Amino acid sequence: MSTQMHAGYPLSGITVIDLSHVYNGPYATFLMAMAGATVIKVEPFTGEHLRSRGDMGGSALPFAMLNSNKKPVTLNLKSEQGKDLLREMVSRADILIENFAPGVMDRLGVGAKALHEVNPRLIYGSSSGYGKTGPYKDFPAMDLVMQAMCGVIDSTGHPDQPPVKAGAAICDFMAGIHLYAAVMTALYERERTGTGRVVEVSMQDATYASLASNLGMLHARGDQAPARTGNRHGGLGISPYNVYATTDGYVVLNAPGDHHFRAILDVMGKGNLKDDPRFLTRSSRVENFAAVDELIETWTATLSKEEIATRMLEAKVPCAPVRSLKEVMQDRNMHERGSLQWVDHPHLGRVVLPHSPLVFEGVERLAIEPSLPLGGSNEEVFGAWLGHSDAELREFESSGIIGPRPDPTP
Template sequence: MNSVTQTAPPESAPAQTASPPLSGLRVIDLSHVYNGPYATFLMALAGAEVIKVEPLAGEHLRSRGDMGGAALPFAMLNSNKKPITLNLKDERGRQILRELIVTADILVENFAPGVMERLGLGADELLRINPRLIYGSSSGYGKDGPYRNYPAMDLVMQAMCGVINSTGQPDQAPVKAGAALCDFFAGIHLHSAIMAALYARERTGKGQVVEVSMQDATYCSLASNYGMRHARGDAAPERTGNRHGGLGVSPYNAYPTADGYVVVNSPGDKHFLAILDVIGRPDLKDDPRLNSRGARVENFQLVDELLENWSRTLAKDKVAQAMLARGVPCAPVRNLQEVMNDENMLARGSLQRVEHPTLGPVVLPHTPLMFAGVPRIPLQPSLPLGASNEEVIVGLLGHTADDYRDLLKDGVI
């Protein structure tokens, strides 16, 4: 039996009585890897019934599992979904999808532009079948524009969007971000667009097509860097290391400790005055090199030296505790093992320890979206490929047992 660590809500939490906000909605999820699956994961954990439609060999992320490393990401993004397989190159597979669309509220796909149209399953066709359908689509560069046919993965998008060129030390080669930023930014924006379209449908009764490109969704994340480029022109450095992207705050850096690093951000004068107290240098509070944000930015090397001389003598958690006690934004630079066991996220239920049927004991995320008065939906670990075929095709769509056997025999499912 699957077990999930459940943490009692704080005593001050509101009574948990309301239904999840997307209860009663059905989502057909044709998406793969991170972008679309994250959007539909958020919907599933908000109460929607998500039917995950995969090709006979499984979606790309599931098939990466045999190379090592991808099995857990698949489990992270596909809790509480019903997986079915359909061969959409077979007309009977396409017909089953059309039958599902008749019953659905939302369809999500992140294929390259034109793929669904070539299958005869484009947005126009599906909205003709179900005029109330919200058709959510995401791609690298969007469905129009000169880049529409370029292939796009997160690494490629990081390069095109300026993320890689902005990441790393000023005197070294650019480095990709460790996180799959462009994929997940697009997934979050896709979820937002679909929710806006659902609200519009409540007023008009009509569905619509919504689209999000990874390129568009990533642009604003480099706001500080663009600000510095606007202010300094060609004099702006391409990369600022761990310093502020617009070089407008000091201290703002990663500082060495006895057992690792901490980051410190001092957005206001009050924070820096507190820092001087913490590091035992209150005598510098009136120093003209340090008594304003502009002066500190100009003398950032002096600021960093002051902090480093102090931080090197202490463990990273001690440094963070001392800063946080005075209200200074600070955190230890933690490794993934520490993050996966974060006491705050485990206490809130946004991380949960689960006994997965194939992976064993794992830590899985719950949705970051919290709704007052609504209890968290219990996590149902991701299911094997095609595990919900019979439930959906026979139970939901009403195909006979003989039909089901023929679909299996003929490689349609």
């Protein structure tokens, strides 16, 4: 197995052992893979949770989205020989990522301290709901739970209705992005010191700053601050800032500066209201946000969302149609940039998959290699890379140390 196959990319030659599952860790390692790293995905014999989650068939595409360009292997980490194989991999690797509950890896005997004895240059990255220290460290955590604990759910929805969760798995992906940042920071340090480091990111810590507008309003208004502001600005500091009905759906409009609102009035044919004291400044518009919203929606309700967006964007007003997921998957900007790509997946058929948002000028985006079946790289990793013979691999299989080779048929 070559770790130099992506020469010219930032992480070419870097080998990552990925023990993570679902969204958090796998997104961090996906970013590494698309930056040129060799990512070996280590899974139990049943596969990581996202391979078989739920009964609605909805987990297959998310797994494919987050596990392109990775080399999946199966390994029994409860067996001593399985742990020995992990140590062999770690001795040749640069980074290990896991998002088990705190203490799991230590109880298995392959925690950060033990693995640093094998490879002092290893960067050990972990992520969990609440972190490895503190009174919550042993609490189970998933994105829904973290949205509740972080204030996301209480901040989402309309003030006269019950709170709702964010549609996006915001806490999982916030943590994944920060985990990537922490690991890359430690990798930079290792280039200067030659020594690896343990880094960790909690979902709770990673999410807090995203509520800056809401926290600002709480600081300014105390108990008078509404918990939820619907589609208005979280800090109620900008008007207009809302979702407005159209003849065929909705648009969003945002006027962060006074010149934006004057442009909106021009587009609507309401230039005569530019000197209206209710609308003159951002502060006055915030005080009269109901009147601002009524003025705008009276106009938007007569036009289609695309026509409104076209007119507003021509006037340099922040505006967009509220689009369905089906529309977003076919976004022409992301497809033209290569951020989204149609891929013929061997198990899912023709699907849209995301590339990394990280663009490295001077090299083309790496080709997306579709996610492989469970254990699809066992022979490449344990055989070609670690040097075990075919007979040894068969013995590992029969002894329950690695899983059986996958069925070659889709």
